[in-house]
Each structure stands twice: as C-alpha cells, then as structure tokens.
Amino acid sequence: MGINGYGTIGKRVADAVAAQPDMTVVGVAKTRPNYEATVAVESGYDLYAAIPERADQFGEAGLETAGTVEELIEASDIVVDATPSGVGADNKSLYEAADTPALFQGGEDDALVDVSFNARSNYEAAADADSVRVVSCNTTGLSRLIAPLREAFGIERVRATLVRRGGDPAQSDRGPINDILPDPKTLPSHHGPDVKTIFPDLSIDTLGLKVPATLMHMHSLNVTLESAPDVETVRDxxxxxxxxxxxxxxxxxxxTADVKEYAMDMGRPRGDFWENAIxxxxxxxxxxxxxxxQAIHQESDVVPENIDAIRAVLEAEDKATSMARTNEALGLSDSPNPYPRP
Ligand SMILES: NC(=O)C1=CN([C@@H]2O[C@H](COP(=O)(O)OP(=O)(O)OC[C@H]3O[C@@H](n4cnc5c(N)ncnc54)[C@H](O)[C@@H]3O)[C@@H](O)[C@H]2O)C=CC1
Ligand SMILES: O=C(OP(=O)(O)O)[C@H](O)COP(=O)(O)O
Structure with missing residues (x-):
C-alpha cells in the first residue's frame, strides 16, 4: 500500500497497514521534511516526494527519498490518499493515470468516488472499485451505530446533535477558543446527507455545533425505532x-478527556480510541x-475502516474476516467492553 498525505490520518493508516499480517507499506508521500517525515523514516517507511519541485528539500534536511509520488503510486496495489480536504480530488488523476485504485477520506465529496464506505454497513459495495471514500469520522460513528439498530429493530428516524471538536490537538490555528458555534447555522448539517451516502433510504436529521475542545466529538442521539425493544435487548x-x-x-x-486517558492507560498507540465510545x-x-x-475520536475511528476498505476493494477477504483481522492486528478486539456479553 502507498500512503499519499502523511498527517493526522495518513500516519495512523500507515502504522495500521504495517500491523496487518497481509499488507505492507510501500512508502509514504510527504510534501516537505518535518518531524513527521523524520519519524516516518525512523519507522522504516520509504519516503516519497509528493511535490517533485520540492524533492530537494528532503535531501537538504538529511532525509533520503525513494522517488516521487508517481513512482509510489506505480509500485502500490492501492493508494490511501489522506491529503487535506479537496486535495484528494486534485490527486485523483494521478491514480487514474497509473490505473491504481485509490481510497479517499471524508473531506472529499461523495461525487468524486464510485463508493462511499463504512465496513460494518456496506463492505461488499467496494469490491473492485477504482475509487472509494472512507466517510468522515462523524459519519463513520453514526453508520456503525445505525447498521446494527436497523438490522435488529428497524429505524423510522434518526435525530443527531453533533458537538464537534474545534480542531485536532495539533491544529493551533483552529477554533473557537471561547465560544459555542452553531456550525453550520442551517439544518441539516452535512452529516445527515453524508450518512445517506451509506444508507440512501434512511430518514435522518443532524445538527452541528463547534466547541473549544480538541479531544473528541460528542453525539447526542435520538433514534425512533420501528419496534419497541426493552433496553437490555438494545444494549445486547x-x-x-x-x-x-x-x-x-x-x-x-x-x-471525553477520561476516554482519551483510558485509551492511553490501555497503551493504545497515540492514545487512539478506534471504537464509538458509548x-x-x-x-x-x-x-x-x-x-x-457517544463520543468519537476523530483522529482514529476511520483507521480500521481504511484497512477494511483496502481488503474490500482488492476482494482479498470477506467482511467478517477482514474486520476481525483488522481488529486483532490493531489490538481493538482486546479492548475491554465492560458490559458482560450474553
Ligand atoms: N483529522 C480528522 O479529524 C479527520 C480527518 N478526516 C479527513 O482525512 C483527510 C486528511 O485529514 P487530516 O489527516 O486531518 O489532515 P492533515 O492536515 O493532518 O494531513 C494531511 C497531510 O497531507 C499533506 N499534503 C498536503 N498536500 C498534499 C499533496 N498534494 N500531496 C501529498 N500530501 C499532501 C499535508 O502536508 C499533511 O501532512 C481529510 O479529507 C479530512 O477531512 C477524516 C476523519 C477525521
Ligand atoms: O470530518 C470531520 O469532521 P466533520 O464530520 O464534523 O466535518 C473531521 O473531524 C474533520 O473535520 P474538520 O473538517 O472540522 O477538520
């Protein structure tokens, strides 16, 4: 696998790919040398120059490169594009030129790709696709919850209020610092329509806010089910x-601070909490x-989904096998789920 864009999502996906027994990282493409490039090299990843005109900067910083991003794409069975929102769309022609399938992230439009993807909800739809979008952190969190509820009880309508973190911990240019923003001010927020790229016939209303927090998003959910199960049945x-x-x-x-602390205490890499925290x-x-x-760790919940999307596109494994393998390799299945399973 090649990874183009080695930031918050890209570096986590690279490490997750490296942890899989059936995948290897061909290399990672970066635009410029910095601490992340240094750690990538120290982690054993070959570094490729995402912008050929800036390739010399790596050598000047003492970092060896293995080639250009085009060479990375040529050498890979599939590329994970984890560049900033909108840059993935610009990169699509690179993948098409090499006839290499590509995964894009939630910042891109559904219209860019053949399939929008959530492993639990529509794994099979990505088979043999040229381009797949792993839906955003919030859409992933909503889809993971909606899929089992729909199957078990039916869903008449979902209403979700999303209290969104202002930026990721390292994004010191983001805000708000001291405010609570209706964002967007209009309804629905983009999340509802985005969930419908996974469940086209779902009735869902979403409202979004942004708050001065960086750790996680928080969802307040009301789901009108088609049946009336007791609470224990839903919990099961x-x-x-x-x-x-x-x-x-x-x-x-x-x-959310306790959730993150819990992840760090469990020894999770980067304090990542891959699951929906309900x-x-x-x-x-x-x-x-x-x-x-439910709280959603925006930096990491899409990581296992990217791994499953790789297997889904390459038709390497069925859904259950892929999800179980991903979970095991990441250590996700070892996470304590305190509710006693029946
Ligand atoms: N950070 C988050 O909370 C989440 C982000 N996403 C989505 O994932 C995608 C990536 O987001 P982040 O990882 O947060 O962004 P980021 O800014 O942390 O990382 C993007 C990386 O791509 C690099 N880059 C910029 N232009 C490039 C180019 N032309 N070629 C190669 N690399 C280039 C940047 O230098 C940076 O290292 C976006 O679509 C975003 O919407 C999805 C879920 C959650
Ligand atoms: O997809 C995300 O959030 P969103 O679904 O609230 O837009 C990611 O957390 C990135 O959000 P951002 O677009 O605020 O960086």
Missing part, C-alpha cells in the same frame, strides 16, 4: 459490535424512542 445488540465500546458505570468515565448509562428506551450519548 450494541455490545455485540466490536467497534462499539459500551463504557460501563464502573469505569466512571465522566467525559456511555452505557445513557442508553435509554421509551417505547420506540432510543436515546444515547
């Missing part, structure tokens, strides 16, 4: 999902109305 259905972590009362996790105590059912809170 969610607890069966490896990428949904039910945070039990005994863990005493008060907020507060077990928040799961409430009144008739057909389900309510819950």
């Amino acid at each position: 259905a969610l607890a069966d999902e490896d990428r949904l972590a039910l945070l039990g009362e005994d863990l005493d996790i008060t907020g 507060w077990d105590e928040s799961i409430t059912v009144k008739g057909r109305e389900l309510y819950l809170f």
